[in-house]
Amino acid sequence: MSYIALSFTLIFVMITMLVSMWQKLDLEKDIAIGTIRSAVQLLLVGYVLMFVFKSNHPVFILVIISVMITVAAWSAGKRGKGLSGIRWRIALSIGCTEVLMMGLLLGLHIIEATPQYIIPISGMTIGNAMVVSGLFLNHMKREVESNQGEIETLLCLGASARQAIQDSLKRSVKSSMIPTIDGMKTVGLVQLPGMMTGMIVAGADPVEAVRYQILIVFAFTASAAMTSIILSLVSYRLWFTKDLRLAPL
Template sequence: MDLYWEDFFKDYEWLIVFLKGMVKPAAALVVVLLAVVLSYSQNLSLEGEMIYSVFRSFLQLSVIGFVLQFIFNQENSGWIVLAYLFMVSVAGYTAGQRAKHVPRGKYVAGLSILAGTSITMILLVVLNVFPFTPRYMIPIAGMLVGNAMTVTGVTMKQLRDDIKMQLNLVETALALGATPRQATLQQVKRALVISLSPVLDSCKTVGLISLPGAMTGMIMGGASPLEAIQLQIVVMNMMVGAATVSSITSTYLCWPSFFTKAYQLQTHVFSSN
């Protein structure tokens, strides 16, 4: 019997370690309980959504933790491509939902995110900033894709909304012989400024107001603060690059949906709210 339990603990040692590690996250649910109580006391009716969101995040993170553990143990670079394409697909769908009135918005968002993040990741590998291994590239891809998703969704939605508000100005410019690019230049600039401003503001205030996730994680994991800032500088640089390429690409890919081949506005695109 002793041998049986000894073998059992050896086989499931990873599960026991995982369950022990979940004690602190479970204790942190007290903070969520506080949020639920406040929501109830203020009649916000968000209690159910809060509980669902926390449960979903717990489930998703637990599953992805086991998946990443499996991938890291394989040391197969093919998993990087599969994981990356999965992230881009989900991000493209999510960003397209934000800009749901843009025709083929999910495909435009997906291609834009793919362009911005893939270029950035290739440069990081070529410059030997990070080794091309799952342990490095999958977390990096997650940060890049997540940030590019937010920026791309905002850019597409803002561009469509701005053109809708200024239809007369755009149509007048087209009637005077302007190309779609020339007629919507100000709207494109505004959309890009609005979408990229949070990223740039984050760069300006990093370390002064907040310590970002990558840096905080390294410090809490026992790394030197000097090592942590080196990684964080790389992270901030690559996020700015990927976000900029993705957002600009999305504006170019949106134009065919906004205009006909005769350089006329597709009015049905701007008819809905």
């Protein structure tokens, strides 16, 4: 696609802005900022990826994945406001998931050990893990607020932090995974996923594109489960004070 053709896509942005002005939604500024940011970020990433793909050096791959994990942890951490140390715990959970996922994908020769495969697939799974982490924290907040009585009843009976919050953790892990599982059930029927669409548009064989999409869907499910479970295990103590009371949030 030429840059002139790309510039025509701004018509979509203009339509959105006109609708916003017409309906007095007051979103014009946000749309403008979002447009500029997404264009600059994606173009920048494109050039960075071009450089990394050419150099084919593992250090660059590690740096890019580390940046992805850090940004994901920072972003998802906003959902855990008031929980001291939640961001590094999210980073740890996503990092463990990434190591396990890539270990399996590369170890079983499912994908080639080149940046062209490792970086996009890592980006997608880390992105999904970020969403799952945010959902898990949202659900946990609601659980702790609505089940304070149940948790305190267990504490009163001499339960440990883990025992007192176990049911809430289980429910939150389950809830955080539901969108991923629902997405798996309807993939291809309701929408053609981004990766597959991108490959087909770029000229790839649709069946080949579908194979990679299946890989991504399965990887998403596994990464959602792993991230949510690891995060629940490393973060449950944060909902309590040192002397085992429910922490005020």
